[in-house]
Amino acid sequence: MIRLGQRRTVAATGMLxxxxxxxVGVGDFTEWIGxxxxxxxxxxxxxxxxxxxxxxxxxTRK
Structure with missing residues (x-):
């Protein structure tokens, strides 16, 4: 399902x-986010x- 070349994309998605x-947690104090x-x-x-x-x-995939 996930190729070896896609590990960076997977890690980047998790970081984002x-x-x-x-x-969102910090911005929750602003009016618009609220x-x-x-x-x-x-x-x-x-x-x-x-x-x-x-x-x-x-x-899990190697």
């Missing part, structure tokens, strides 16, 4: 998901779960 989690927090958290959850799934798939 982690960075996004921090940005108004749209539930939508952004739902979208972020999808990204985080996809990143974790890709990392697991990449780690």
């Amino acid at each position: 998901a982690a960075i996004g989690l921090v940005v 108004d749209h927090a539930s939508v952004l958290r739902a979208l972020l959850l999808v990204v985080v779960l996809q990143g974790v799934a890709l990392l697991i798939a990449g780690a």
Whole structure:
């Protein structure tokens, strides 16, 4: 499913998901983020779960 050449992409996806989690957590104090927090958290959850799934798939496939 994931080729050896795609490991960097998988790692980058996981890092972007982690960075996004921090940005939304910190940005939650702003008014706009506060108004749209539930939508952004739902979208972020999808990204985080996809990143974790890709990392697991990449780690288990050799």
